[in-house]
Amino acid sequence: MISRGLNTSESWASLPWKKFRRNLFRLQRRVFKAVQIGDKRKARLLQKLILKSKAARLLAIRQVTQLNAGKKTAGIDGKASISFEERFALSDTLKSKVNTWKHEGLREIPIPKKDGTTRILKIPTIADRAWQCIAKFALEPAHEATFHARSYGFRTGRSAHDAQNFIFANLRSSCNGINKRVIELDIEKCFDRISHTSIMDNLIAPSGLKLGIFRCLKAGTNVEFPDQGTPQGGVGALRSVQW
Numbered sequence: 001m002i003s004r005g006l007n008t009s010e011s012w013a014s015l016p017w018k019k020f021r022r023n024l025f026r027l028q029r030r031v032f033k034a035v036q037i038g039d040k041r042k043a044r045l046l047q048k049l050i051l052k053s054k055a056a057r058l059l060a061i062r063q064v065t066q067l068n069a070g071k072k073t074a075g076i077d078g079k080a081s082i083s084f085e086e087r088f089a090l091s092d093t094l095k096s097k098v099n100t101w102k103h104e105g106l107r108e109i110p111i112p113k114k115d116g117t118t119r120i121l122k123i124p125t126i127a128d129r130a131w132q133c134i135a136k137f138a139l140e141p142a143h144e145a146t147f148h149a150r151s152y153g154f155r156t157g158r159s160a161h162d163a164q165n166f167i168f169a170n171l172r173s174s175c176n177g178i179n180k181r182v183i184e185l186d187i188e189k190c191f192d193r194i195s196h197t198s199i200m201d202n203l204i205a206p207s208g209l210k211l212g213i214f215r216c217l218k219a220g221t222n223v224e225f226p227d228q229g230t231p232q233g234g235v236g237a238l239r240s241v242q243w
Helices: 008-013 017-036 040-052 054-067 086-097 126-144 160-171 196-202 207-219
Strands: 107-111 120-123
Touching: 017 040, 017 054, 017 107, 017 126, 040 126, 040 207, 054 086, 054 126, 086 126, 126 207, 196 207
Parallel strands: none
Antiparallel strands: 107 120
């Protein structure tokens, strides 16, 4: 038993992180297999286990406070980091409120683009990012089972380099004859205008998680388009789903 009263940094560092990752992966693999065989009811039950999992909570907090590139970016509450004691307290909060989570507002940061326009980056609080990360743990394996084999956007373990390798292997002169084509599409303001209804209809998730995702969407919408758009700046639980 690890004491939380003293030496909380040592307590945090000595948590069994490898065991947590193994436990979470086992649950995620079962979610993936359930969706793969068409048993979405079982998948949702397993997703509930992920949401209740101590391993998922602590890994999510570690991800957003220590590992993510934007870990030092403050949300609307002004907090750019939290102490080790606060991390344990956040874990307890997530445990009790994971199915009834209510998102706070988002901090807006304007990012200039090459064409002279501005993109608004919307940053959630650390607590909201931790909840989003838990949601990501539950959503990803369910939707990975439904994606096309050659889809590379916003997927775990895939990158632009994988897409480049596939294109190179299939477009070089010795492959697939001479009738080859490259089609480039750019969907203007894709994430600014994507329908919330479309996301919710396609989401494989239990009702509590769906409600949390809906609140997350509404926290970051443009007032002119209340039923469209996803905030750019969170953990990205929705990006892989909508992609």
